Amino acid sequence: MPMEKTFNAAEAEARLYAAWEKAGCFAAGANASRPETFCIMIPPPNVTGSLHMGHAFNNTLQDILVRWHRMRGFDTLWQPGQDHAGIATQMVVERELAKQGITRRDFERREDFVAKVWEWKQQSGGTIINQLKRLGASCDWSRNAFTMSGAPGAPAGEEGNFHDAVIKVFVDMYNKGYIYRGKRLVNWDPHFETAISDLEVEQVEVDGAMWRLRYPLENGETYQHPVEFDEDGTPTAYETRDYLVVATTRPETMLGDTGVAVHPDDPRYRHLIGKTVRLPLCGRSIPIVADDYADPAKGTGAVKITPAHDFNDWEVGRRNGIAQTHEEWIEGGKTGKKPINVMDTRARIWLRDNHDFAEDCDPDGVARLIAAIDPDDEGRMPRQDARDWIIETAQEEGWLDGIDPDRHMVPHGDRSKVAIEPYLTDQWFVDTAKIVGPALEAVRDGRTKILPEQHEKVYFHWLENIEPWCISRQLWWGHQIPVWFGPELDEHGQVTDLLGKQFCAASESEAVQLAAEYYREKTGRTVEVGVHHIEDTLEGFRHEPMPIAGSTAWGDSQPELNHVTLSRDPDVLDTWFSSGLWPIGTLGWPEDTPELRKYFPTDVLITGFDIIFFWVARMMMMQLAVVDRIPFHTVYVHALVRDEKGKKMSKSLGNVLDPLELIDEFGADAVRFTLTAMAAMGRDLKLSTSRIAGYRNFGTKLWNAARFAEMNGVFSDESPMEIRSNSDAVQTVNRWIIGETAKVRQAVDEALENYRFNDAANALYAFVWGKVCDWYVEFSKPLLLDGSAEDQRETRATMAWVLDQCLILLHPIMPFITEDLWGMTGTREKMLVHADWPTYGAEMIDPDADREMNWVIDLIEEIRSARAQMGVPAGAQVPMLATQMDPAARTAWDRNEALIRKLARVESLSEVKDLPKGCVTIAIEGAHLALPLAGIVDVAAEKSRLEKGLAKLDKEMAGLMGRLNNPKFIDSAPEEVVEETRDLAEAKRDEAAKLRAALARLGELG
RNA sequence: GGGUGAUUAGCUCAGUGGUAGAGCGCUUCGUUCACAUCGAAGAUGUCGGGAGUUCGAAUCUCUCAUCACCCA
Structure with missing residues (x-):
């Protein structure tokens, strides 16, 4: 049957992929013929994800390396999988539920909501897998991993043991002292009501204002405020003021102010340091402190300090005793200030029953504020409304000094798109300073190489200045923190802190056992230990663990503790904590599996530069901390795919190129080849469809060269010769093209060995089109048509060989068209995906030819x-x-x-x-x-x-x-x-x- | 403000000290049996400006300009 004029990508791709899968071609170790292993871990896409250009690029490069090694006989594994994407998944599922008029708060039990998420995952969570298959990704899908597999409540088919790995690592790290719980300011997302990481925050420039507020000085203090200036800007006239003016972009936070800062050298205010002002509305007396943070040239030079709601203010507060812990406050004779949180978890102003807030305030002021801002659950004001109310009131009461329009950056959650609130909460942290050393060392001494090298600087810079890593999230979808709280006892067996004792264990029964041992030791008796499962009942507040201590007392004797009820921390772990274990977790750790022994450490990680901190650095730290080995020897960092004008692709700009649409239009091979040819190290690639069309044409060119060969009996020679070297050929033309083939084989291998994907693609393009199609096919015509029988035989054999080499060498980049041609141009022992990669070189080149x-x-x-x-x-x-x-x-x-x-x-x-x-x-x-x-x-x-x-x-x-x-x-x-x-x-x-x-x-x- | 990178043909980009390149686009010609998703031929560059090192610089150094990205 004569060949069609062009390759039918739409028909062939599905058929060929199914054939590869059916034959198990991608299974770990398939086609292995040598002892070396080669393993790549896919950067796990979100389970909610769908394929975008960045994935297409990233996975094309991985597939090239994987197919190349597999053809060379390495024992190869490309490990696929997805991460559970805490916030993103919760968002998607909540959006689905919203269509039925249900919200997360309608669920009585956490388990019910989580069950919904699993349901969604099983129905819709496989989208990206099928899309990766369309790209041609040769992952071992039978090993597909998921960062939530094996978690409590996981349905049938999700029984993996990733959960065990995550919990084991947490417990290990906790016991080694790498993990602790502490109260710190975090980025709080008021929509999802959870902490998020710095890297999930984007700065958005918004039109706002600087409001100037007058805070009256107490005890008759005054200062001279300049009102007239000469030409040099030197003040010539002053007025006497009995108030300080502070400028702020967030007036609603004034309710939580614990001080006002001025610069220690500011002549206007120097004499006021240590004096106090009276906070309008609440009547709290707050100190004026000296701190370099106050810039005399900015605003009025006096800045209000709200430690519980601003990162800079927190630092100022810590330095000046106006953001003390409870213990510091007691020790200091209650002269300092504690930070005052005035918001609930939805960023509404929280005043009712807020003891920290009310403590030093004027009771009438407090009552008035509560009536206005926080009368009841329905009436509690969101931060914006409270701001309006405060400004209005300030105007009426005459302490609004003025309003200046101001354009400034406001942090927003990258998922929720709402303004992030710096929020003071108890969270879990990895003490990264304790585990960062080996990760730095491994790259410094070259055990792990980062390519291109410039990214090593980014890696070092981030790790050398690393901050504690907040790993807790106030979500339901994720690995629940394996810590149970119980009352802490003193040496007399008396409760000192209801929440003070943590029992970290891989399971509830182990935690109970730990607790039983603790209480027996402290009391000398057996104390009954139970577990209390808390539920989310407090609207607008974070659910905290609530352990219970039960005791009995007889007469005048000390009460004796006889039972405690533990309460598990309700938080879940940051998704990146589980993704950080990807290399070992996907291979079955903590079990000692054959795969783990064989493929770990893995070889290459291919990823985008945007997650060097998120992920690469954390994998390095965690693998080294947990199993004391590097997770991979090479990290290849690729650039961003942009649109043809160089803009970052984004949905809001509408300049997104959908890889699946491109695959529909041009075929997966063309898309892959384009991305490969543009993958010069360290450069962003600007993608245009004309370029893809060009490489689609390249496929057609190859197809037609094969078609020419077929029409000239190249594949149906009744007595075929075998070409093994150029000495098998007599004709110069044939000897020449054999040598050219050897040259390109060397060039491709050298390029791929050095991760120079574009060099490999371009060498093949120039060879196949410029040498084989433009010249060799033309040269062969006189021989095939008019040559002697011997010349014909030799030329047919050479052409068959050359075309085979083209298919083999192109296969890692263009798997579909090459496999299809391979199948139709000869009787083959194996599919092309398992064909043997050639090793010939200089000995095939005849300089005379x-x-x-x-x-x-x-x-x-x-x-x-x-x-x-x-x-x-x-x-x-x-x-x-x-x-x-x-x-x-x-x-x-x-x-x-x-x-x-x-x-x-x-x-x-x-x-x-x-x-x-x-x-x-x-x-x-x-x-x-x-x-x-x-x-x-x-x-x-x-x-x-x-x-x-x-x-x-x-x-x-x-x-x-x-x-x-x-x-x-x-x-x-x-x-x-x-x-x-x-x-x-x-x-x-x-x-x-x-x-x-x-x-x-x-x-x-x- | 700090960091990183870029500036080469109309466009998008390769090019690690030794004759300036590719793809796309453009112009002219071409229905000979692989391919018009093609073929043949052709035009197009003070390699951002300036200075330096060198026998020799797109390439190394310094400086200026412009742009981009990352982090504050």
Whole structure:
């Protein structure tokens, strides 16, 4: 059956992928023929994810390395999987539920909500897997991993043990002292009501204002405020003020102010340091403190300090005793200030039952504020409304000094898009300072290499300045923190802190056992230990663990503890905590599996630079902390895919190219080849569809070369020869293309070894199109059509071999079209995906054949160029004359006459003593050739052609001679460079002489 | 403000000290049996500006300009 004219990607891709999967071609170790292993972990996409250009790029590069190693016989594993994406998944599921009018708060039990999430995951969580398959990704899907597999409540089919790994790591790290719970300011997302990481916060510029508020000075204090200035800006007149003006972009936080800061050297305020102001509305007396953070040139130079609601204020507060812990406050004789949280978890102003807030306030003020802002659950004001109310009131009461419009950055949650609130809460942290050392060391000493190298700097910079990592999230979808709280006892067995004792264990029963031991030791009795499962009941507040201590007392005796009820921390772990274990977790750790032994440490990680901190650094730290080994020896960091104008692709800009649509239109191979050809290290790639179309055409070109071969019996030779080296061929053309194939094999391997994907793609493009299709197929025609039986046989065999090599070498980049052609151009033992990667090299290259064919190609191009410029009709056969040919040229001509004549449309070659008038000169090494075109030749056109050529040669000669005439060049340049330059100058001189002679002859004519 | 990178043909980009390249686009020609998703030929560059090192610089150094990204 004759081949179609083009490759039908839409039909073939699904069929071929199914065939690969069915045959188990991607399974770990498939096609292994040597002991070395090669393992890549996929950067797990979100379970909510769908394929975007970045995934397409990232996974194309991984697939190339994986297919290349598998064909070379490595024991190969490409481990796929997804992460459970805490916030993103909760968002998607809540959105689904919202369609039915249900919210998360309608669920009575956490388990019910989590069950819904699992339901969603099983229905819709596989989207990206199918999309990766369309791209051709050769992952071992039978091992597909999920960071929540095996978690409590996981349904059938999700029984993996990733959960065990996560919990075990937490417990290990907790016991090693790497994990602790503490009260710190975190980025709080009021929509999702959870802490989020710095990296999930984006800064958005918004139009806002600076509100100036007057805080009255207490105890009759005043200061001189400048009101008139001379030309130099020196104050010339002052007014006496009995208040300080603070400027703020967030007036609603004033309810939580614990001080006002001024610069210690500010002459206006120096005498006020240590005095107090009275906070309007609540009447709290707060100190004026000295801190460099206050910039005298900014605003009024006095800045309100709200430690519980601003990161900078927190630092100022800690330095100045106005953000003390409870213990510090007691020890300091209750003279300092504690930070005051005035918001609930939904960023509404929380005043009712807020003891920290009310503590030093005027009771009437408090009552008024509660009535206005926080009367009851329905009336509690969101932060924006409270701001409006406060400004209005300030205006009415005369303590609003003014309003200045101000454009400033406001942090927003990248998922929720709402303004982030710095929020003071208890959270769990990894004490990264304790585990960062080995991760830095591994890259410094080269055990792990980051490519391109510039990214090592980013890695070092981030790790050297690492902050504690907040790993708790107030979500339901995730790994619940394996810590149970119970009352802490003193040496007399008395409760000192209801929440003070933590029991960290992999299971509830182990925690209970730990607790029983603790209480027995403290009390000398057996204390009954139970577990209380808390539920989310407090609207607008975070659910905290609530352990219970039960005791009995008889008469005057101390109460005796007889039972406690533990309460588990309700928080879950940051998704990145589980993704951080990806390399070991996917291989079955903590079980000692054969895969873990075989494939860990893995080889290469391919990822985008945007998650170097998020993920790469954390994997390094965690693997080293947990199993004390690096997770991979090479990290290849690729750039971003942008649109053709260089803009980051984003849904809001509408410039997103959907890889699946591109695959539909151009085929997966074309998309893959484009991404590969543009993957120069460290550069963003700007993608345009015309480029993809170009590479689709490349596939068609290859297809048609095979089609030509098929039509000429290349694949159906009844007595085929076998080509093993260039000595199996006699014809120069065949010997030449065998050598060219060997060259490209070396180039491709070298490129891939160095992660120079674009070099591999471009070398193959130039070879397949520029060498095989443009020249070899054309050269083969005279042999296949008119050659001797032996020549035909040899050429068919060579062509079959060359095309096979093209398919093999292209397969990692273009798996579909190559596999399809492989199947239709021969009877094969194995599919191409498992074909043996060649190892031939220099021994296949015949320098003589190389020289000869390059001469032939030059000659044909010269003749074609002369003809085209002289306006010789394309179809016309022309005679050619030679006045001189050296032996090499003579041999080359004799051996390749048929194909030169065919491709250059030369009718004959005759040797003459002198050229007749009206000839067009063909400049070629080792021969004087000319086309007698007396009837046709346009003297002026030929003259300008020759002059142009001469001008170019003269310019080149000038440069070359300039160097050769410089004694310093002869002395200091390497011998071979000097030699090369001499040869080149010689050749140019010969060519110029020929052109001059030709010009002289033209002169005779004209 | 700090850091990183970029500036090469009309466009998008390769190019680690030795004759400036590719793809796309453009112009002219072409229905010969692999391919018009094609073929042949052609035009197009003070390699961002300036200075330096060197026999020799797109490439190394310094400086200026412009742009981009990351972090504050």
